[in-house]
Amino acid sequence: MDGSRMTLPPRDTLAAIAATRFGLGARPGEIARITADPQGWLRAQVRPEAVPTPLNPVGLPFPDSRARLVDFAAFKAAEKAAGADTDRRRSSGEMFRQGIAAELLGRTSIATTTNAPFAERWALFWSNHFTVSTRKSQELDALAASFEREAIRPHVFGRFETLLIASSRHPAMILYLDQQSSIGPNSKAGLRRTAGLNENLAREIMELHTLGVSAGYTQADVTEFARVLTGWSVGRREQPGETAGGFMYRPNLHEPGTRTVFGQTYPPGDEDQALRVLADLAASGKTATHLATKLATHFVSDTPDPRLVRRLASAYHDSRGDLSVVARTLIEAPEAWTDTAAKVKTPYELLVSAYRAVDQAPRDYGREVNGPLNLLGQRPLSAPQPNGWSDRATDWAAPDALVKRLQWAQGFAASYANQVDPVQLATDALGSRLRPLTLATLQHAESRKEALAVLLMSPEFQRR
Amino acid sequence: MTHALSRRATLRLGFGLGLGVTFLGTTALAADARSPRLVVIICRGAMDGLSVSPPLHDPAYAALRGAIAIPPDKALPLDGDFGLHPKLVNIQRLALAGQARIAPAVAWPVHIRSHFEAQDLLESGADKLYGTQTGWLNRTVQALSEDRAARAIAVAPQAPLILQGPAAYDTWSPGAPFNPAGSRLAGILQDLYQPDPLLGPAFAAGLAVEHEAMALNANAPALKANDARDFATAAARFLAAPGGPAIAVISLDGFDTHANQGAADGQLANRLSGLDDVVAGLEKGLGPDWAQTAVVVATEFGRTAHVNGTGGTDHGTASTLIVAGGALKAGGLLGDWPGLGQGQLFENRDTAPTLDMRRVFKTLIVEHLGVDRRLADTRVFPDSRDAGLISGLV
DSSP states (O other): OOSSOOOOOOHHHHHHHIIIIISSOOOTTHHHHHTTOHHHHHHTTOSGGGSOOOBOTTSOBOOOHHHHHHHHHHHHHHHHHHTTOHHHHHHHTHHHHHHHHHHHHHHHHHHHHOSOHHHHHHHHHHHHHTOOOTTSOHHHHHHHHHHIIIIIGGGTTSBHHHHHHHHHHSHHHHHHTTOTTOOOTTSHHHHHSSOOOOOHHHHHIIIIISSOTTSOOOHHHHHHHHHHHTTEEEOOSOBTTBOTTSEEEOGGGOOOSOEEETTEEEOOOHHHHHHHHHHHHHHOHHHHHHHHHHHHHHHTOSSOOHHHHHHHHHHHHHTTSBHHHHHHHHHHOGGGGOSOOOOBOOHHHHHHHHHHHTTOOOSOIIIIIIHHHHHTTOOTTOOSSTTOSOOOHHHHOOHHHHHHHHHHHHHHHHHHGGGOOHHHHHHHHHGGGSOHHHHHHHHTOSSHHHHHHHHHHSHHHHBO | OOSOOOHHHHHHHHHHTTOOHHHHGGGOOOOOTTOOEEEEEEETTOOOHHHHSOOTTOTTHHHHHGGGSOOTTTSEEOSSSOEEOTTOHHHHHHHHTTSEEEEEEEEOSSOOOOHHHHHHHHHHOOSSTTSOSSOHHHHHHHHHTTTSOOOEEEESSSOOGGGOSSSOOEEEOOOSOOOGGGOHHHHHHHHHHTTOTTHHHHHHHHHHHHHHHHHHHTTSOOOOTTOHHHHHHHHHHHHHSTTOOSEEEEEEOOOOOSSOOOSSSSHHHHHHHHHHHHHHHHHHHHGGGGGGEEEEEEESOOBBSSOOTTSSOOBOSOEEEEEESTTOOOOSOSSOOOOOSTTTSBTTTBOOOOEEHHHHHHHIIIIISOOOHHHIIIIISTTOTTSOOOTTOO
């Protein structure tokens, strides 16, 4: 702790903040259960096992990325074979689409039912940090969920470098940022034909994933890093040395030679040259500050207290990028516990917290999750651009967005209000954050349905 | 503020007092049929200017572009030097009628190759990074509000940065119909939202705009969610309505064509076809008001002049900007063509800028919307006195 020690709010307020700001919204009984030690409850979630892998309804794992790509290829082949037969064309993709929807429903169910909601929020933060979006192509529809499952979830409480490498080498990221056929001009393949670099992945790793845009790197650094990354690709066929849908290093595409990226020199090194650059990018103080700023913005405020950013950046630096240390530092930081709820929930956070409030999980992905989130402007895993979903309150608190939330809340309340006591529910969901005015409004509602809709739409439920 | 209470403000007041909105609707101000409209279409991801308006007679074009060059026999004729992408049929029709013009080498004065920073500049209007946190259309509304009521709307659930700021703004997007005046819940929530400085005004604006949309869409074909073409129709309905907004924003994405961008057909062609439909939809939907409308299509930066190793293009500098609308004066290219030859490319890789994007925007807000020139130079586009107006545009 630094000299400017801040006083923390009372313990019941801490519990409400722990469940809503750090967690994903309280389930019935959660706030009461954690009031004795809200920070201890959060600290106990900082372990890899608290970030589960989505499972299908009978508890089995979903297909890995390679299998997803094989399924996708089969679906495209069937679609092609169907020719002008539109019914057959449509049905050819049905199995494939159902498989993806089942995984996204499983993912939502984790969020709505987990007892470690801070761990899940932490994983969702990193999933958005390393955005892979289904908007790019149908192929990425097949891979976005398995990318999160394989490259993000297992590593969010490990070292950032491990997470960065897992993301950068994953076929989904390679395809999303067009790395698969970037060709070194002086590589064997480059000398044979007119072909060249694609700098998309190199730029976004530096700008979005590590250093941050104002770190001071130049176009020359981006181009050099793109040269380093040449050869990192995706296997397309099953044959010796190649796995369809797996990471594949293609030496024929790699630009030979010594490279200089952001002031560091890298001797020739084939596939491993890029690993060394990624390690240095992960270790940079610029990366520490960039990640610390994003975390503080996500958890606390669009304009986070600089002391909080410094605390998180130091924790990152001193632990050599150990994300569990950074998470614990966030939990300990007094600036993270201000009793102003400065953040507005994203649509996904709103939906998840509503299901948690009524202690339910969605059952129909299309009707209960995808449809509503599409209208609310946040279809899962489909951010419009590689910088992911916005983390600014002002971007979500827009006129039409709030009306769409109201319409959704009415429908949700119609489905779930019969089983609940709204006043108890509101107290359970918000604890001491529930305002007297909202409570009075709930008590005077004309029906359970109206009361539940009022709770979900109340500013304190919309904020965290 | 001394101007008369706008219909908008009246509606908000009505909500605040718990009054039914239906009778307040009768106080709507008479629409000025000749009032100017502005539509800003932001193409996110860096739209490739060399495909939008291929410089067919630039001797370097075909070689730089290889397989992604737009073939001269496929390009739509525009003038002696430039063609238009084959999918831009409506924009070409407008151009030949003197209602669309291109600026083939436009850029922001600060040259950066990050999409997100460059979009921040284009939307904030700032002359330096992180210069301001509000959007230039919001400041345009503020400037106009000094002598008349002015409104702006984004056709989307969320507001893009270009619209954000202290002046009230609206957003609207297609969805299930909703009647706020008939909603008990909406009335109840008003009191709960009132103290919230961020959610309160947004919620009140949302109800008011929904009320307006209900009337506009009552006897018109239903609009699909997430279809850019229907977003254009929605924008046109608002802009054409009596007392409606004078300014609308539409965002299109998917222009970041690093790989397999295609030429006459393909990935980029599909995006451009959508853009062309949006412009045509505005023209159709605005009907007689198209004559008072200016549309500007802008992107954060252009793409590399060379095709890259993967049949696409990387982040560049200048790109093509399109202006269209019945309010335009006929004329040729806006700005000069820098050429793509040896020594002509910016940093030996990109189309070099010849025109400051702010000059186009500023001309439209000053000469078309009537923003005070001094405010345009200092507040809407801070420190932009050097970026002068373009004569003969509107």
